[in-house]
Amino acid sequence: MLHYFLKRLGGAIPTLFIIITVSFFLVHAAPGGPFDTERHLTKEIEANLNRAYHLDESVPQQFLRYLAGLAHGDFGPSFQSKDYTVAELIAGGFPTSLMLGSLAMLVALACGLSSGIVAALRQNTGVDYAVMGLSMTGIAVPTFVVAPILSLVLGLWLRLVPVGGWEHWSNIVLPVIALALPQVAAIARLTRGSMLEVLRSNYVRTARAKGLPNRVAILRHAIRAAIIPVVSYLGPAVANIITGSVVIEQIYSIPGIGRYFVQAALNRDYPLVMGVTIFYGLIIIFCNLMTDIVYGFLDPKVRYD
8 A cells, every 4th residue: 555655646746747837838828927917117117026026037947946946845925915925825725725625525425425326226216317407407507607696596585695705604605505516416426327336236136135134235235336436536526626616716705725816817926826726736636646545445356556
């Protein structure tokens, strides 16, 4: 297990380097600059700012300088939030994003697994058709469409929950639902298909033939095998939760790193865009690694030798 972990960790380094390289040159290839909106600045002051932030150097020189800073754990200063470094902004916004993403993933797992199992046990019934129909709707409708609809219906029409902010527990309801709905749909469909396959497998039939109660056969044998594909999906699901939170945090005015990312992209705040991108990449790589390890505990056929 340790050898496999170290091997995967070593393989993540080239992946992270590619993410840094591609992101850096794409960000700098975008038209405009971080100080273009400040029209009141004279050319001399703007030249001094470019010199202070090394923007007067060539892009390859800036890239090498940025890599040298990363080697020391320095993401650089933010161009727009001049009193904060990129690391401080990420540290301040990540707890909020982590809470939002974790709650959305827990809701997605609880609702997706339960609805998928129920649909499989009630195959070709009204319950099955309803679950699959709602799942297709959840997959087809994007998050940036679901979020305003939830705000309109639950927030403005019914006045059940607030439509923005982050001051009270009720502010969490709408963003968590909007972020979790696409994952609930995907997990439900995946669980249903896997559960149907497991219920038709030989070992489940043998357990039932030996007199094991149907409830015990499902809880003890079928569910554990059925959630293996779901565990494999969790890595990409976490990535979708993270990228989806960028839109959700902007819509609901949530002070997380996703909102910082959008504002930084609009303001051409290169260090903040790069810092959030690298941080997201690290989270995704780590989640995929943890998914592979958990997969080995659930499936006895997997060996890490």
